[in-house]
Amino acid sequence: MTADATTTARTAPTVGELLRHWRAERRVSQLELALRAGSSARHLSFVETGRARPGEDLLSRLAEQLDLPIRERNTLFVAAGYAPAYPQTPLDAEEMAALGETLDDLLRAHEPNPALVVDGSYDVVAANRGVRFLLGELPPALATTPLNAIRLTLHPEGLAPRIRNLPEWRAHFLHRVERHLSLGAHPRLRAIHEEVLSYPVPETEERPRTPRSRTPRPRTPHPYALPLRIEAGGRELTFLSTATTFNTPLDVTVSELAVETFLPADRETAEALREALGPAWPD
Template sequence: MTIVATGPSPSATAPAPAGKDVGPLLRAWRERRRVSQLELALRADSSARHISFIENGRSRPSEEMVLRLAEHLEVPVRERNSLLLAAGYAPHYPETPLEDPALDALRDGLTRLIEGYEPYPALVVDATYTVVAANRGIAMLLEGVADELFQPAPNAMRLTLHPEGMAPRIRNLREWRGHLLEQMERQIGLQRSGQLRALYEEVKAYPVPEDAPGGEPDEPVAYFALPLRVEHGGRILSFVSSISTFNTPMDVTVAELAIETFLPADPATAKYLHTHAG
């Protein structure tokens, strides 16, 4: 398992424009969450009048109020710092590089977690799907992927959907590709990220062969979730994925990490992985 050292990625989410008042930004987040001023006021123990004044720039919210509103609007941690800056306050959440000694315990915990999941595949990605850690199960699935896709840093979406990546071996490519693009669309809707938008446009433009496999398995199988069906060693392996994030993170870097694990979707896949574990 490898932890890739990565520093802060300020381009992952664009900061608030200099001098832009916090009111319009809070209103945009409220509308994005489809919450009324009254509902937000009740959640934040305030009044609809006060929320209106903040959004219209007639009242400057306290630092505590900005953080409270951001919490109830489920604003990503990086964006909470942007809201504070727009309101004239210092950022509240640090952004510690993953290789910093302060995160030694985190890196060790991630290592133990995904190595303990072997022989099943597991990896850790950041907000733009850069792979920062992966176990041997993932390495097995990536056999045959073009070397250039690992430079300068491997990206999970490119590795999966690029024509020289896993795509030619994915037996339900159209279905799995649609799932991943929808996942990225949802993430873009939750945060302002030019880098993520650019990645989405890139992978969406990858050509899909007309004869690319659809979603029908070779043999009828009742799956309990959408599987990733990928060919390896002349066998078709089936996985269902699960994504985990940290509960109430207090650091931007930690908040943007996600752990994705792949569980065998049938007994044959589980047996194959245990047999070929090395």
């Protein structure tokens, strides 16, 4: 065994350490988790301290009760000495062809509204014409494969200069990314997050509120959700965004896909999209 391999073996968390970590994240006691999983607090204590090895059935129940993402369930199984419980199939694999066609059809159905599919690192898997319209011409530094939605949105040469409520939207977007990071280890996502934090934030009239501020939030036409206000095609457009994921996914790759849609928040935006894109894909 090489020195690097030895270091990796020593620093990789044990199954007990992982269970303690996730219990702390979910704020659940040993007794409560043991009861939910059909075990005993004593046995769970032995597992967490390394005095007992959990069976695969118990691990599955513990992961279910802790509501672990599929990727983290695999990490738990591997730490206990078992094979991963779920496959991780590349999107370009033959068995994923039908999924790819379905996602393309879904994105087309959203037109002319912008819609895209991102993976667990916010890399763009697919996008429709509405997204291309919002992006416009990208500088070479950003037009690399894979395109990353975080970088495209917040980079000073990307969409950021055209987002009219950038401080609020940036704070919202980064908070969402940080929530994803808290769910597990995503090295690429973490690296992109750190990169984006280094971007300069342009000074605007709209500043994010601080926790201590008692100034009432300005009233907007959309008090129920934060809109994205962005300049595109020479007009200011306003969108409300949604994110959709698969129910009960059985593959790590599929579990981390999200369909992001941007719905017109007013009639002017809807009309601008129809005028710019029309009803069908170009030849």
